[in-house]
Amino acid sequence: MIQSLHIKNYALIEVLNISFPEGLTIITGETGAGKSIILGALGLIMGERADTKALYDPTTKCVIEGRFKVGEYGLRDFFVDNDLDYEDELIIRREITPSGKSRAFINDTPANLKLLQSLSAVLIDLHQQFDTLDIHQMGFQLRLLDALAENKALLQSYQEGYRAYSKAKSRLEQLRNQNASANLELEFKRFQFTELQEAELLADEQESLETDFASLSNAEDTKRSSAEAFQFLCESEQSIVDQLQTLTQSLQSSAKVDPVVAELQERLLSLTEELNDIGTSLERHAEATDYDPERIQEMQARLDMIYRLQKKHHVTSIEELLAIQEGLQKDLSLFENVDEQIEQLTKQVETAEKKLRQQAQELSKKRRAVGPTFAQEVATTLADLAMPAAQLVVDIQELPQLSLTGLDEVQFLFSANKGSAPKPIKNVASGGELSRLTLVTKSLVASAMALPTLIFDEIDAGVSGDVALKMGYILRKLSNHHQVVVITHSPQVAARADEHLFVYKKEDGDRTMTKVRQLAAEERVRAIAVMLSQNPPSSSALENAKELIG
Numbered sequence: 001m002i003q004s005l006h007i008k009n010y011a012l013i014e015v016l017n018i019s020f021p022e023g024l025t026i027i028t029g030e031t032g033a034g035k036s037i038i039l040g041a042l043g044l045i046m047g048e049r050a051d052t053k054a055l056y057d058p059t060t061k062c063v064i065e066g067r068f069k070v071g072e073y074g075l076r077d078f079f080v081d082n083d084l085d086y087e088d089e090l091i092i093r094r095e096i097t098p099s100g101k102s103r104a105f106i107n108d109t110p111a112n113l114k115l116l117q118s119l120s121a122v123l124i125d126l127h128q129q130f131d132t133l134d135i136h137q138m139g140f141q142l143r144l145l146d147a148l149a150e151n152k153a154l155l156q157s158y159q160e161g162y163r164a165y166s167k168a169k170s171r172l173e174q175l176r177n178q179n180a181s182a183n184l185e186l187e188f189k190r191f192q193f194t195e196l197q198e199a200e201l202l203a204d205e206q207e208s209l210e211t212d213f214a215s216l217s218n219a220e221d222t223k224r225s226s227a228e229a230f231q232f233l234c235e236s237e238q239s240i241v242d243q244l245q246t247l248t249q250s251l252q253s254s255a256k257v258d259p260v261v262a263e264l265q266e267r268l269l270s271l272t273e274e275l276n277d278i279g280t281s282l283e284r285h286a287e288a289t290d291y292d293p294e295r296i297q298e299m300q301a302r303l304d305m306i307y308r309l310q311k312k313h314h315v316t317s318i319e320e321l322l323a324i325q326e327g328l329q330k331d332l333s334l335f336e337n338v339d340e341q342i343e344q345l346t347k348q349v350e351t352a353e354k355k356l357r358q359q360a361q362e363l364s365k366k367r368r369a370v371g372p373t374f375a376q377e378v379a380t381t382l383a384d385l386a387m388p389a390a391q392l393v394v395d396i397q398e399l400p401q402l403s404l405t406g407l408d409e410v411q412f413l414f415s416a417n418k419g420s421a422p423k424p425i426k427n428v429a430s431g432g433e434l435s436r437l438t439l440v441t442k443s444l445v446a447s448a449m450a451l452p453t454l455i456f457d458e459i460d461a462g463v464s465g466d467v468a469l470k471m472g473y474i475l476r477k478l479s480n481h482h483q484v485v486v487i488t489h490s491p492q493v494a495a496r497a498d499e500h501l502f503v504y505k506k507e508d509g510d511r512t513m514t515k516v517r518q519l520a521a522e523e524r525v526r527a528i529a530v531m532l533s534q535n536p537p538s539s540s541a542l543e544n545a546k547e548l549i550g
Contacts, residue, residue: 063093155363199321389418
């Protein structure tokens with residue numbers, strides 16, 4: 001339900017705060033006082049397009065904010081699905097800047113107009129825009145019928161089963177399609193897997209193979225160059241080591257008397273020993289290096305196979321090939337089990353469908369049982385509201401397949417005039433007829449289903465006297481279960497209010513502003529008396545107003 005509406009800088013409103021209690025709130029006022037402006041502001045937080053021409057002060061932004069209690073609407077999943085913070089108290093805010101930029105917020109989270117429209121449709125049923133009324137929608141008509149048939153528990157059980165059934169049926173179709181093209185794909189995957197399995201790949205072998213292959217391929221050059229280097233350093237007639245030893249000996253006498261020469265001689269001795277050691281290492285490496293053409297050929301073949309598999313599978317490492325091998329193994333396992341899965345799933349789907357059809361038939365039976373009685377009650381009540389020839393037909397057709405709501409397609413057919421064949425509501429009902437039809441249908445299910453805040457704009461247009469009185473009682477009855485807001489010119493309707501708000505204009509300097517005030521008991525009597533007669537009201541009108549309220 002809506003708790004309050006804050007309007008700032010909109011049309012003729014500078015600042016306005018309106019509180020809406022539970023029950024029936026009546027809004028009255030002279031024509032042109034600004035009642036439609038309040039509905040316009042409400043429309044903005046319902047996602048309607050904004051117009052900067054509606055700003056009271058064109059230099060300041062317009063702000064419309066509505067507060068709602070939503071704990072009973074089951075909206076938590078809606079908020080989660082749309083990444084919104086959920087609280088039982090909801091705040092919707094709309095801002096319009098002088099430049100024309102419009103912003104919307106749901107609990108301080110920015111939201112687009114489409115999201116605002118989806119949410120507000122659950123919160124507010126504004127009977128002004130007749131092309132968007134839920135009474136037009138076949139889904140709402142079915143929910144209304146289910147509420148009357150007390151199908152809530154059965155329908156919930158059916159829908160839980162239907163969702164599981166749909167999921168299983170979809171999986172079964174997927175498996176059957178997979179199985180139909182499985183033979184060729186299975187053979188191809190088996191060939192790929194066998195090829196990789198027989199390769200016996202090791203995660204770290206490629207790098208070591210490439211290193212060893214490079215080394216063995218150059219073994220002859222390595223052996224020759226190492227031996228030659230050894231000879232040049234240590235074994236030839238004029239080897240470097242021999243020449244260094246000769247040079248060292250030539251410094252022997254000078255080193256005894258000259259410390260600098262002694263130090264240099266010591267460094268030459270160290271260099272000679274290091275070169276001797278290097279020569280020995282070169283000799284050992286030359287002796288240890290063997291050229292093995294067979295091993296080279298084996299390594300070349302192994303590397304060629306690895307490169308071929310990598311190119312075939314469009315990868316660059318053995319780790320990736322092993323991952324592909326593991327994936328192929330899992331796929332083959334699934335293929336092998338698919339026939340068994342299809343058999344099990346087929347039985348599961350058949351069992352679930354049998355149970356769902358039984359539940360759907362029970363739902364249909366209960367719907368068909370309440371439909372005629374409901375239609376008759378609607379016609380009887382509409383006759384009291386100056387629509388004596390009105391006729392409602394609850395048309396229930398059987399669907400060829402199970403749906404989320406069973407096997408029924410429900411559509412309300414309506415005729416307002418004698419001799420006219422009932423047709424879908426949106427094709428035949430005028431605005432006033434549609435408002436009365438909506439009022440009657442919702443009053444009959446008020447205690448059986450959750451409804452949004454119902455707002456009626458001059459639902460009593462064209463009726464007066466006893467008809468308006470009966471309409472007031474219907475609104476009152478409806479408000480016992482749901483929040484109802486009515487804009488009216490009818491004193492008979494206004495007399496049924498729990499809360500009476502009066503809209504008026506006030507001049508302030510060179511500006512005219514729309515204001516709203518809550519009427520106390522005596523003010524209500526006078527306001528209704530004015531609606532009955534004139535301003536100021538006569539004494540008889542005041543008495544009549546007291547009688548109406550009483």
